[in-house]
Amino acid sequence: MTEATAKRNKINFFSEKKWIMAYWFKKTGFGINKMFLQWGKWWEDDFQDISDPRFQEAYEWVEKAIQMTKDEIKQKRHDAADNRPMPQYIKKLAAKKGLYVKKCSTRNHRLKVSGYAIFKKQKDKKPVYGKKFDLTVKQVEEYLNKQEDK
Numbered sequence: 392m393t394e395a396t397a398k399r400n401k402i403n404f405f406s407e408k409k410w411i412m413a414y415w416f417k418k419t420g421f422g423i424n425k426m427f428l429q430w431g432k433w434w435e436d437d438f439q440d441i442s443d444p445r446f447q448e449a450y451e452w453v454e455k456a457i458q459m460t461k462d463e464i465k466q467k468r469h470d471a472a473d474n475r476p477m478p479q480y481i482k483k484l485a486a487k488k489g490l491y492v493k494k495c496s497t498r499n500h501r502l503k504v505s506g507y508a509i510f511k512k513q514k515d516k517k518p519v520y521g522k523k524f525d526l527t528v529k530q531v532e533e534y535l536n537k538q539e540d541k
Contacts, residue, residue: 396415398461402434403506404504407472407473407504408430408434408449409471410456410464411468411503412426412429412449412453413453413459413467413468414461414465414502416429416463417511418455418463423454424441425466426450427441428474434523437540457482464505465501468501469497469498472504473506474497475538476494477507477528478528481532482535483506485509485531487541488535488541489511490510490512490519490535491510492510492531493508493510494506494507494524495508503524504520504523506524506526507521507524507525507528507531508522508523508526509519509521509526509531509534518541
């Protein structure tokens, strides 16, 4: 497997995304086409098409998960999130580059993954990278290391 194929096969926050889908579809009508379209709206690059085995696995998983109560799903969705604080070295690296990194609060944003986004300033609403708080610590670090010091 090439590095590009491995990168394409890796879906960041996959478990968390499945819980988000379960949470969403507990409140709305569920179907394979609806789930594929909704997943694509939120995380467009995860699956090439509806026949992707990873999507099929996720669909079957969500179908079972929505049998739980709304409160159980809500708790499991929260449990699946990365609730660790942002590493200090990331904050320092971003400041050195004249940037600011935010971590998504899944308590406030239940339909977003618990990743990171990079902003020019703390008060900015639009990130320069990671528009859906979908970056891992490693991706943030790689991006920041490519930027010039300010």
